[in-house]
Amino acid sequence: MRNQLKGFLWIGLGVSLLLALLLSPFVSSSPDGLEKVAEHHGFAEKGESWTLWQYAPFRDYAIPGIKNEKLATALAGLIGTGGIFMIAIGLGKVLRKTKSSRNI
Amino acid sequence: MHIPDGFLSHGLNAATFVVSAGACTYGVKKVNQKFGEKEVPLMGVTAAFVFAAQMLNFPVAGGTSGHFLGAVFSSVLLGPWAALIIMTLVLVVQCLGFADGGLTALGSNIFNMGVVAALGGYIIFWSLYRLSGRSPKGFFVALAVASWFSVVLGAAAAAFELAISGTSPLVIALPAMAGIHAIIGVGEAIITTTAVSLILKTRPDLVSCFHKQAPDSRLA
Numbered sequence: 242m243r244n245q246l247k248g249f250l251w252i253g254l255g256v257s258l259l260l261a262l263l264l265s266p267f268v269s270s271s272p273d274g275l276e277k278v279a280e281h282h283g284f285a286e287k288g289e290s291w292t293l294w295q296y297a298p299f300r301d302y303a304i305p306g307i308k309n310e311k312l313a314t315a316l317a318g319l320i321g322t323g324g325i326f327m328i329a330i331g332l333g334k335v336l337r338k339t340k341s342s343r344n345i
Numbered sequence: 346m347h348i349p350d351g352f353l354s355h356g357l358n359a360a361t362f363v364v365s366a367g368a369c370t371y372g373v374k375k376v377n378q379k380f381g382e383k384e385v386p387l388m389g390v391t392a393a394f395v396f397a398a399q400m401l402n403f404p405v406a407g408g409t410s411g412h413f414l415g416a417v418f419s420s421v422l423l424g425p426w427a428a429l430i431i432m433t434l435v436l437v438v439q440c441l442g443f444a445d446g447g448l449t450a451l452g453s454n455i456f457n458m459g460v461v462a463a464l465g466g467y468i469i470f471w472s473l474y475r476l477s478g479r480s481p482k483g484f485f486v487a488l489a490v491a492s493w494f495s496v497v498l499g500a501a502a503a504a505f506e507l508a509i510s511g512t513s514p515l516v517i518a519l520p521a522m523a524g525i526h527a528i529i530g531v532g533e534a535i536i537t538t539t540a541v542s543l544i545l546k547t548r549p550d551l552v553s554c555f556h557k558q559a560p561d562s563r564l565a
Contacts, residue, residue: 249544249547249548249551250386250387250390253390253391253393253394254393257393257396257397257398258393258397260394260400261397261400264400264401265400265401268400268401268402268403268412269402269404269410270402271402271408271409272408272409272410273347273402273410273411273412274346274405274409274411274500274522274526274529275346275348275500275522277407277408277525278513278518278525279352279513282513282517282518282521284352284507284513287351287512288348288351288352288447289351290351291350291351292349292350292444292448293350293448293449294440294441294444294447294448297440297441297442297443297444299442299444300443300444301443301444302400302445318397318400321400321438321442321443322393322396322397323393324438324442325392325393325396325434325435325438326389326392326393328392328434328438329389329391329392329393329431329434330385330386330389332388332430332434333384333385333386333388334385336373336376336380336430337376337377337380337381
C-alpha cells in the first residue's frame with residue numbers, strides 16, 4: 242500500500258499528522274456550536290446524563306494516564322490521525338476489491 | 346456539531362440510522378464501481394486530514410468554538426459517495442475511540458454530517474459549478490458557497506432532530522444552531538477553498554470534480 246503513496250500524498254499525511262500533533266493541544270477549548278446552544282437553552286445536562294458506549298480509550302481526545310494535558314491531547318491526535326489513515330486505506334482496499342460486498 | 350447520547354429520542358435515532366445505513370450501503374456500491382489504484386491512498390490521506398482538522402477548534406463569536414467539517418472538501422476530491430464513507434468512518438472512530446458523539450446518536454450524526462453535509466453539499470456545489478459554466482472562478486465560488494451551506498444545513502438538520510425529539514423547540518433550536526453555524530461555516534469555506542486551491546496547484550489530478558467537469562486545457 243505504501244508504494245502507491247507518492248509525493249503529494251505523503252505530504253498530505255505528514256501535514257495531517259503534524260496538525261494533530263502540534264496544533265491540537267493549543268486549540269480553543271470553548272464549547273462548540275451545539276454545546277453552546279445546549280448550555281444557553283438549558284438542555285446541556287441531557288447530554289451528560291448517560292453514555293451507551295463506556296469504553297472509548299481516548300475520552301475527550303486525551304490519552305489516559307498522561308498528566309500533561311497538552312501531551313495527552315497531542316499523542317491522542319497523532320494516534321487517531323494515523324489510525325484513521327490506516328483504517329481508511331484498509332477500507333478503501335476492501336471497497337475497491339470485493340465486487341460482491343454490500344455491507345460495511 | 347457531534348450530538349451526544351441523551352439529546353435525541355431513540356425513535357428518531359433509529360430512523361436516521363436506517364437512512365444513514367441505506368445511504369452508506371448505496372455509497373459502498375458506488376465507490377466499489379469507481380475506486381482504482383489512485384483513490385485508495387487518497388481516501389486514507391483525506392480521512393486522516395479530516396480527522397486531524399476536526400480536532401482544531403477555532404474560536405468564533407461569544408465564547409463558542411467551531412471546527413472544520415470536511416464534507417464538501419472530501420466530496421470534491423473523491424466524489425460525494427466516498428465522502429459519505431469518509432465522514433462515516435471519521436464519526437465512528439470519534440464515537441468509539443474518543444467519546445465524541447454518542448453511540449445512540451451515531452445514525453443522526455452520520456445523517457447530519459454525511460448525508461446532509463457531504464451529499465447535500467455536493468449537490469449545491471455541482472449545481473453552482475454547472476451554473477457558472479464550469480469556469481475555474483465558478484469552481485471556487487461554488488466550493489465556498491457549498492462548504493458554508495454544508496455546515497449550516499447540517500446544523501439545521503440537528504436542530505430539527507432536537508425539535509422532533511422534544512429536547513428544544515424548533516423556534517429556538519433552528520435560529521440558534523443555524524446562527525452560530527453561519528459563522529462557523531465561513532471558517533469552513535475559507536479552509537476548504539484554501540486546501541483545495543493548494544492541491545489544485547500541485548496535483549490537480551487529485552481533485553476529481555475539477556478535472557472531470559472543467560473544460561480545461563487537458564480535456565480540450
